[in-house]
Amino acid sequence: MSADVPTRNRRCVLMKRPQGESLASCFDIQEEQLSPLQPGEARVRVEWLSIDPTQRGWLNPGANYRAPVEIGAVMRGAGVGTIVESNDVALPVGAQVYGELGWQSYATASGQGLFGVNVVPDGIEPRHMLSIFGTNGLTAYFGMMEIGRPSPGETVVVSAAAGATGSIASQIARSLGCHTIGIAGGQEKCDWVREAAGLDACIDYRSDSVTEQLRNLAPDGIDIYFDNVGGELLETAIDNLADHGRIVLCGAVATGYEGDLPTAGIRNYMQLGLRRARMEGFVFFDYLNRFPEALAHLSGMFGRGELAIADTIAEGLEAAPGALDGLFAGANLGKQLVRL
Protein backbone atom coordinates (compact mmCIF):
# COMPACT_ATOMS: atom_id res chain seq x y z
CA MET A 1 0.00 0.00 0.00
CA SER A 2 1.30 3.46 -0.78
CA ALA A 3 0.03 7.05 -0.61
CA ASP A 4 2.62 8.62 -2.88
CA VAL A 5 5.63 6.59 -3.85
CA PRO A 6 8.79 8.68 -3.86
CA THR A 7 11.52 7.80 -6.33
CA ARG A 8 14.28 10.31 -5.45
CA ASN A 9 16.00 11.07 -2.17
CA ARG A 10 18.06 14.12 -1.12
CA ARG A 11 20.72 13.31 1.45
CA CYS A 12 23.16 15.41 3.45
CA VAL A 13 26.39 13.45 3.15
CA LEU A 14 29.60 13.79 5.20
CA MET A 15 32.43 14.64 2.78
CA LYS A 16 35.31 15.20 5.22
CA ARG A 17 36.03 15.27 8.94
CA PRO A 18 35.88 18.82 10.33
CA GLN A 19 39.08 20.37 11.61
CA GLY A 20 37.97 23.76 12.80
CA GLU A 21 36.12 24.96 9.69
CA SER A 22 32.35 25.54 9.49
CA LEU A 23 30.41 22.31 9.28
CA ALA A 24 28.61 23.46 6.12
CA SER A 25 31.85 22.96 4.18
CA CYS A 26 32.12 19.35 5.39
CA PHE A 27 28.79 18.19 3.95
CA ASP A 28 27.27 17.93 0.50
CA ILE A 29 23.65 17.55 -0.57
CA GLN A 30 23.35 14.65 -2.99
CA GLU A 31 20.43 13.14 -4.89
CA GLU A 32 19.91 9.44 -5.34
CA GLN A 33 17.39 7.12 -6.90
CA LEU A 34 15.45 5.24 -4.22
CA SER A 35 15.52 1.47 -4.59
CA PRO A 36 12.25 -0.43 -4.26
CA LEU A 37 11.23 -1.38 -0.73
CA GLN A 38 12.19 -4.85 0.43
CA PRO A 39 9.86 -7.05 2.52
CA GLY A 40 9.63 -5.67 6.05
CA GLU A 41 10.78 -2.16 5.08
CA ALA A 42 8.87 1.11 5.17
CA ARG A 43 9.60 4.52 3.63
CA VAL A 44 9.45 7.62 5.81
CA ARG A 45 9.09 11.17 4.50
CA VAL A 46 11.33 13.03 6.93
CA GLU A 47 9.72 16.22 8.25
CA TRP A 48 11.79 17.26 11.28
CA LEU A 49 15.43 16.72 12.20
CA SER A 50 16.72 16.82 15.74
CA ILE A 51 20.01 18.70 16.06
CA ASP A 52 22.10 17.52 19.01
CA PRO A 53 25.61 18.40 20.26
CA THR A 54 26.55 14.73 20.33
CA GLN A 55 26.32 14.66 16.52
CA ARG A 56 29.46 16.79 16.41
CA GLY A 57 31.27 14.01 18.27
CA TRP A 58 30.19 11.46 15.64
CA LEU A 59 32.11 13.43 12.99
CA ASN A 60 35.45 12.72 14.66
CA PRO A 61 37.52 9.75 13.50
CA GLY A 62 37.38 7.92 16.86
CA ALA A 63 34.31 6.23 18.31
CA ASN A 64 32.71 7.61 21.48
CA TYR A 65 29.63 5.68 22.62
CA ARG A 66 28.66 5.29 18.93
CA ALA A 67 30.79 4.58 15.87
CA PRO A 68 31.82 7.62 13.80
CA VAL A 69 29.72 8.58 10.78
CA GLU A 70 31.62 7.28 7.74
CA ILE A 71 32.86 9.64 5.04
CA GLY A 72 30.37 9.39 2.17
CA ALA A 73 27.50 8.36 4.46
CA VAL A 74 24.32 10.26 5.16
CA MET A 75 24.56 12.13 8.48
CA ARG A 76 23.14 10.15 11.38
CA GLY A 77 20.46 11.81 13.44
CA ALA A 78 17.01 11.49 14.94
CA GLY A 79 13.97 12.74 13.10
CA VAL A 80 10.22 12.64 12.76
CA GLY A 81 8.23 11.92 9.64
CA THR A 82 5.31 10.15 7.98
CA ILE A 83 5.20 6.67 6.47
CA VAL A 84 4.47 7.02 2.73
CA GLU A 85 5.03 3.42 1.58
CA SER A 86 5.19 0.27 3.66
CA ASN A 87 5.85 -3.45 3.69
CA ASP A 88 5.76 -3.52 7.50
CA VAL A 89 2.40 -3.97 9.23
CA ALA A 90 3.76 -2.22 12.33
CA LEU A 91 4.44 0.95 10.29
CA PRO A 92 1.30 1.61 8.23
CA VAL A 93 1.09 4.30 5.53
CA GLY A 94 0.10 7.62 7.09
CA ALA A 95 1.58 6.81 10.51
CA GLN A 96 3.71 9.48 12.13
CA VAL A 97 6.99 8.02 13.28
CA TYR A 98 10.20 9.01 15.02
CA GLY A 99 13.63 7.44 15.13
CA GLU A 100 17.07 7.53 13.62
CA LEU A 101 16.05 8.75 10.18
CA GLY A 102 19.22 10.62 9.17
CA TRP A 103 19.64 13.95 7.40
CA GLN A 104 17.68 13.12 4.24
CA SER A 105 14.27 13.65 2.70
CA TYR A 106 13.29 9.95 2.73
CA ALA A 107 14.48 7.29 5.14
CA THR A 108 14.01 3.55 4.76
CA ALA A 109 12.90 2.03 8.04
CA SER A 110 13.67 -1.58 8.75
CA GLY A 111 12.97 -2.15 12.41
CA GLN A 112 11.67 -0.69 15.64
CA GLY A 113 13.46 -0.21 18.95
CA LEU A 114 15.81 2.33 20.51
CA PHE A 115 17.61 3.25 17.27
CA GLY A 116 14.87 2.05 14.93
CA VAL A 117 11.66 3.73 13.79
CA ASN A 118 8.64 3.82 16.07
CA VAL A 119 5.10 5.18 15.84
CA VAL A 120 4.46 8.46 17.67
CA PRO A 121 2.07 7.73 20.55
CA ASP A 122 -1.45 9.17 20.27
CA GLY A 123 -1.96 12.68 21.56
CA ILE A 124 1.67 13.78 21.25
CA GLU A 125 2.83 16.54 18.94
CA PRO A 126 5.25 14.55 16.72
CA ARG A 127 8.20 16.94 16.98
CA HIS A 128 8.07 16.70 20.77
CA MET A 129 9.36 13.13 20.36
CA LEU A 130 12.68 14.81 19.52
CA SER A 131 12.82 16.92 22.67
CA ILE A 132 10.63 16.61 25.75
CA PHE A 133 9.54 13.00 25.00
CA GLY A 134 12.88 12.04 23.43
CA THR A 135 16.55 12.24 24.28
CA ASN A 136 16.41 15.62 26.02
CA GLY A 137 13.54 14.80 28.35
CA LEU A 138 14.92 11.37 29.20
CA THR A 139 18.40 12.76 29.80
CA ALA A 140 17.06 15.56 31.98
CA TYR A 141 14.90 13.15 33.99
CA PHE A 142 17.48 10.43 34.67
CA GLY A 143 20.32 12.88 35.15
CA MET A 144 18.40 14.93 37.67
CA MET A 145 16.49 12.15 39.46
CA GLU A 146 19.07 9.36 39.46
CA ILE A 147 22.39 11.18 39.59
CA GLY A 148 21.35 14.48 41.19
CA ARG A 149 18.64 13.08 43.52
CA PRO A 150 17.10 16.42 44.51
CA SER A 151 15.29 17.06 47.78
CA PRO A 152 12.95 19.98 48.43
CA GLY A 153 14.80 23.10 49.54
CA GLU A 154 18.11 22.11 47.96
CA THR A 155 19.94 24.54 45.70
CA VAL A 156 20.20 23.28 42.12
CA VAL A 157 22.26 25.02 39.44
CA VAL A 158 21.93 24.04 35.78
CA SER A 159 24.22 25.17 32.95
CA ALA A 160 22.88 25.68 29.40
CA ALA A 161 19.60 26.24 31.25
CA ALA A 162 17.88 27.69 28.18
CA GLY A 163 18.86 24.67 26.07
CA ALA A 164 16.79 21.60 25.29
CA THR A 165 18.06 19.40 28.13
CA GLY A 166 18.96 22.02 30.73
CA SER A 167 15.58 23.71 30.51
CA ILE A 168 13.80 20.44 31.32
CA ALA A 169 16.26 19.32 34.01
CA SER A 170 15.99 22.62 35.84
CA GLN A 171 12.19 22.61 35.74
CA ILE A 172 12.08 19.06 37.13
CA ALA A 173 14.09 20.32 40.11
CA ARG A 174 11.92 23.44 40.42
CA SER A 175 8.76 21.34 40.46
CA LEU A 176 10.22 19.28 43.34
CA GLY A 177 10.62 22.39 45.48
CA CYS A 178 14.29 23.10 44.92
CA HIS A 179 15.83 26.55 44.77
CA THR A 180 16.77 26.68 41.08
CA ILE A 181 19.41 28.81 39.40
CA GLY A 182 20.07 28.64 35.67
CA ILE A 183 23.17 29.70 33.79
CA ALA A 184 22.67 30.82 30.19
CA GLY A 185 24.18 33.08 27.56
CA GLY A 186 22.48 36.45 27.12
CA GLN A 187 19.64 38.48 28.54
CA GLU A 188 16.93 37.05 26.31
CA LYS A 189 17.70 33.49 27.40
CA CYS A 190 17.94 34.47 31.07
CA ASP A 191 14.57 36.22 30.84
CA TRP A 192 13.05 33.04 29.36
CA VAL A 193 14.60 30.89 32.08
CA ARG A 194 13.12 33.08 34.83
CA GLU A 195 9.81 34.05 33.27
CA ALA A 196 8.77 31.05 31.16
CA ALA A 197 10.58 28.22 32.93
CA GLY A 198 10.01 29.78 36.35
CA LEU A 199 13.48 29.32 37.84
CA ASP A 200 14.33 31.49 40.82
CA ALA A 201 17.27 33.14 39.09
CA CYS A 202 19.42 32.97 35.98
CA ILE A 203 23.03 34.05 35.57
CA ASP A 204 24.13 35.44 32.21
CA TYR A 205 27.61 33.91 32.03
CA ARG A 206 28.49 36.09 29.06
CA SER A 207 28.17 39.36 30.95
CA ASP A 208 27.95 38.58 34.69
CA SER A 209 30.63 37.28 37.05
CA VAL A 210 29.34 33.75 37.68
CA THR A 211 31.43 33.48 40.84
CA GLU A 212 29.98 36.65 42.33
CA GLN A 213 26.43 35.77 41.32
CA LEU A 214 26.69 32.28 42.79
CA ARG A 215 27.96 33.69 46.07
CA ASN A 216 24.92 35.97 46.21
CA LEU A 217 22.33 33.51 44.96
CA ALA A 218 23.65 30.35 46.64
CA PRO A 219 25.35 31.58 49.82
CA ASP A 220 25.17 28.12 51.41
CA GLY A 221 26.60 26.44 48.34
CA ILE A 222 25.28 24.35 45.46
CA ASP A 223 23.73 21.00 46.34
CA ILE A 224 23.34 19.82 42.72
CA TYR A 225 25.17 21.13 39.67
CA PHE A 226 23.66 19.68 36.47
CA ASP A 227 26.46 20.26 34.00
CA ASN A 228 25.89 20.49 30.25
CA VAL A 229 28.93 22.63 29.57
CA GLY A 230 32.16 21.66 31.37
CA GLY A 231 35.16 24.01 31.20
CA GLU A 232 35.43 27.10 33.36
CA LEU A 233 31.80 27.03 34.48
CA LEU A 234 32.36 23.57 35.92
CA GLU A 235 35.36 24.80 37.89
CA THR A 236 33.32 27.73 39.18
CA ALA A 237 30.54 25.38 40.26
CA ILE A 238 33.03 23.09 42.02
CA ASP A 239 34.40 26.09 43.92
CA ASN A 240 30.87 26.83 45.14
CA LEU A 241 29.67 23.35 46.06
CA ALA A 242 27.96 22.64 49.35
CA ASP A 243 29.13 19.74 51.49
CA HIS A 244 27.88 16.46 49.96
CA GLY A 245 27.15 18.28 46.69
CA ARG A 246 26.46 16.25 43.56
CA ILE A 247 27.62 17.08 40.05
CA VAL A 248 25.60 15.53 37.24
CA LEU A 249 28.03 15.12 34.38
CA CYS A 250 25.60 15.35 31.49
CA GLY A 251 27.81 16.86 28.79
CA ALA A 252 30.55 19.35 27.97
CA VAL A 253 29.58 21.52 25.01
CA ALA A 254 32.30 24.03 25.93
CA THR A 255 34.85 21.49 24.68
CA GLY A 256 33.25 21.70 21.23
CA TYR A 257 33.29 17.86 21.01
CA GLU A 258 36.03 18.34 18.47
CA GLY A 259 37.99 15.17 18.99
CA ASP A 260 40.23 13.26 21.29
CA LEU A 261 42.55 16.16 22.12
CA PRO A 262 42.63 16.67 25.87
CA THR A 263 40.80 19.77 27.02
CA ALA A 264 41.89 21.84 30.00
CA GLY A 265 41.73 19.78 33.17
CA ILE A 266 39.62 20.48 36.21
CA ARG A 267 42.23 22.32 38.23
CA ASN A 268 40.24 22.42 41.46
CA TYR A 269 39.03 18.82 41.54
CA MET A 270 40.32 18.36 45.11
CA GLN A 271 37.40 20.56 46.22
CA LEU A 272 35.29 17.48 45.55
CA GLY A 273 37.27 15.69 48.24
CA LEU A 274 37.10 18.52 50.73
CA ARG A 275 33.34 18.87 50.17
CA ARG A 276 32.72 15.09 50.30
CA ALA A 277 31.10 15.66 46.93
CA ARG A 278 30.25 13.31 44.10
CA MET A 279 30.60 13.81 40.34
CA GLU A 280 29.01 11.16 38.16
CA GLY A 281 28.39 10.72 34.48
CA PHE A 282 25.59 8.82 32.78
CA VAL A 283 24.15 8.08 29.34
CA PHE A 284 20.38 8.26 29.10
CA PHE A 285 19.84 5.00 27.19
CA ASP A 286 21.27 2.97 30.07
CA TYR A 287 17.83 3.52 31.65
CA LEU A 288 15.90 2.04 28.71
CA ASN A 289 13.74 -0.20 30.88
CA ARG A 290 12.66 2.83 32.92
CA PHE A 291 11.70 5.09 29.99
CA PRO A 292 7.96 4.65 30.74
CA GLU A 293 8.47 6.07 34.24
CA ALA A 294 10.32 9.10 32.87
CA LEU A 295 7.79 9.70 30.10
CA ALA A 296 4.92 9.49 32.58
CA HIS A 297 6.63 12.08 34.81
CA LEU A 298 7.36 14.40 31.87
CA SER A 299 3.91 14.10 30.32
CA GLY A 300 2.35 14.72 33.73
CA MET A 301 4.34 17.92 34.18
CA PHE A 302 3.69 19.03 30.60
CA GLY A 303 -0.03 18.24 30.80
CA ARG A 304 -0.37 20.25 34.02
CA GLY A 305 1.37 23.23 32.40
CA GLU A 306 4.41 22.86 34.69
CA LEU A 307 6.96 22.46 31.92
CA ALA A 308 7.75 25.26 29.50
CA ILE A 309 9.57 24.28 26.32
CA ALA A 310 10.91 26.28 23.39
CA ASP A 311 11.96 25.40 19.85
CA THR A 312 14.38 27.07 17.46
CA ILE A 313 13.61 26.04 13.90
CA ALA A 314 15.93 26.15 10.89
CA GLU A 315 14.48 25.52 7.44
CA GLY A 316 15.62 22.91 4.92
CA LEU A 317 18.21 20.15 4.68
CA GLU A 318 20.93 22.64 3.69
CA ALA A 319 20.51 24.37 7.07
CA ALA A 320 21.33 21.27 9.14
CA PRO A 321 25.15 21.56 9.37
CA GLY A 322 24.92 25.25 10.30
CA ALA A 323 22.30 24.47 12.91
CA LEU A 324 24.69 21.95 14.48
CA ASP A 325 27.45 24.55 14.52
CA GLY A 326 24.98 26.95 16.12
CA LEU A 327 24.57 24.80 19.23
CA PHE A 328 28.20 25.50 20.12
CA ALA A 329 27.67 29.23 19.66
CA GLY A 330 24.44 29.32 21.67
CA ALA A 331 22.25 30.16 18.66
CA ASN A 332 19.33 28.11 20.00
CA LEU A 333 16.70 28.80 22.62
CA GLY A 334 15.34 25.41 23.66
CA LYS A 335 15.38 22.57 21.14
CA GLN A 336 17.17 23.11 17.83
CA LEU A 337 15.18 21.52 15.02
CA VAL A 338 15.35 21.56 11.24
CA ARG A 339 12.08 21.49 9.32
CA LEU A 340 12.26 19.76 5.92
Ligand SMILES: NC(=O)c1ccc[n+]([C@@H]2O[C@H](COP(=O)([O-])OP(=O)(O)OC[C@H]3O[C@@H](n4cnc5c(N)ncnc54)[C@H](OP(=O)(O)O)[C@@H]3O)[C@@H](O)[C@H]2O)c1
Ligand atom coordinates in the same frame (compact mmCIF):
# COMPACT_ATOMS: atom_id res chain seq x y z
N1 LIG B 1 24.48 12.13 29.02
C1 LIG B 1 23.55 11.93 28.08
O1 LIG B 1 22.95 10.86 27.95
C2 LIG B 1 23.22 13.08 27.16
C3 LIG B 1 22.18 12.96 26.23
C4 LIG B 1 21.86 14.07 25.46
C5 LIG B 1 22.58 15.26 25.60
N2 LIG B 1 23.60 15.31 26.49
C6 LIG B 1 24.37 16.54 26.69
O2 LIG B 1 23.47 17.50 27.18
C7 LIG B 1 23.97 18.80 26.90
C8 LIG B 1 22.87 19.66 26.33
O3 LIG B 1 22.47 19.13 25.06
P1 LIG B 1 21.23 19.74 24.30
O4 LIG B 1 20.93 18.84 23.18
O5 LIG B 1 20.16 20.03 25.28
O6 LIG B 1 21.82 21.09 23.71
P2 LIG B 1 21.37 22.56 24.07
O7 LIG B 1 21.59 22.80 25.52
O8 LIG B 1 19.99 22.78 23.53
O9 LIG B 1 22.37 23.42 23.20
C9 LIG B 1 23.68 23.62 23.63
C10 LIG B 1 23.78 24.91 24.46
O10 LIG B 1 25.05 24.95 25.09
C11 LIG B 1 25.38 26.28 25.39
N3 LIG B 1 26.81 26.48 25.15
C12 LIG B 1 27.48 26.26 23.99
N4 LIG B 1 28.79 26.55 24.15
C13 LIG B 1 28.93 26.97 25.43
C14 LIG B 1 30.05 27.41 26.21
N5 LIG B 1 31.27 27.47 25.69
N6 LIG B 1 29.82 27.74 27.50
C15 LIG B 1 28.58 27.67 28.02
N7 LIG B 1 27.49 27.27 27.34
C16 LIG B 1 27.67 26.92 26.07
C17 LIG B 1 24.55 27.16 24.47
O11 LIG B 1 23.68 27.97 25.26
P3 LIG B 1 24.17 29.40 25.83
O12 LIG B 1 23.65 30.42 24.89
O13 LIG B 1 23.52 29.43 27.15
O14 LIG B 1 25.65 29.40 25.85
C18 LIG B 1 23.72 26.18 23.64
O15 LIG B 1 22.41 26.62 23.44
C19 LIG B 1 25.15 18.58 25.96
O16 LIG B 1 26.34 18.64 26.71
C20 LIG B 1 24.92 17.18 25.44
O17 LIG B 1 26.11 16.58 25.01
C21 LIG B 1 23.94 14.25 27.27
